Amino acid sequence: MLTGPFCLGPQPAHIGQVVPTLDADAWAGPDARWHPRSGTPTSGKVKRPCREQPARPAPLHRPGDRPHTGGNKVIRPDWTPAPGIAEHPPRTRTKTYFRRRTVVMTDRPLTLMAVHAHPDDEATGTGGILARYAAEGIRTVLVTCTDGGCGDGPGGVKPGDPGHDPATVASMRRQELEASCEVLKISDLEMLDYADSGMIGWPSNDAPGSFWQTPVEEGAARLAELMRHYRPDVVVTYDENGFYGHPDHIQAHRITMAALEMTDLTPKVYWTTMPHSMMRRFGEIMREFHEDMPEPDPAEAAAMAEIGLPDDEIATWVDTTAFSGQKFDALAAHASQGENIVFLKMGKERFGELMGMETFVRVQDSTGAALPENDLFAGLR
């Protein structure tokens, strides 16, 4: 599960809940501040303990791929890159960047890498930018960290209910993810294939091999390998609270920031966010289309109000309205997940009105591009 930045999950009561003590050794506390680049806490406990992990399947590569060991490359045999994007195209660009003022002669395409927790997060969280930048000839790389095995199963069977088999769910969601990637014209899909940790407080949080139980250093090392391979100019992931507190989203944030620190190659880094005005509109539409949705209690409502940022604190607004149809279709590819149904009930037009603008917090920039900005690649082209 499930959809970021909303990622409602099957238990709405968890919306907005701050992760408390999933792992006392790992969690630095709700007030801990995280280093914006390293993803490590600046107060509280610093390191997650290393735990023994089960062996993971070897990465798959297509013939001719430059070898890398970070992810499990998932490209269907009939996959073709977006128009104008060769898989490993010749270098064509000259640009000066990097924090160390290194002059780098690059001859590769501009590249966007989005790091998400579950199949379907790419659609709601960043479907607009992925479609838009692919259409502009930018290489788009999606890294999906977990298998989504804690999502809804075929026929809507919920996790924990009889008949819910995480392996079957993961297989189904992988196919849905590939279909979504095709809609969004994503150039490269990489799956880290960690086991979905489930919502806050689920026993799966503590399961060996779950993403939440994976040491940050291990996940970051695999992601760093992908970053060295693709050399993204822009990396997008979640904020330090995973936007709303899902353990896998928090872990995706942590490994991403640690991998960026390891590689020191990426000029611009963003976290997804949502303006409070849009969150309010989203709440209204949710109630309109989800009639049996209970009114949130005051604590829940207060937590919801904390999600996202005040409008005037957001400096990066990317208009993806022209691509909201693709975003809708990508989400439709994940229709097995109950929480996506409400989006689909809206219809494309309403969906585009609500979800056409994607907003971000710029947390790293070595281009000097002025804020506010309306393009993640401002200063890079």
Ligand SMILES: [Zn+2]
């Ligand atoms: Zn998710």
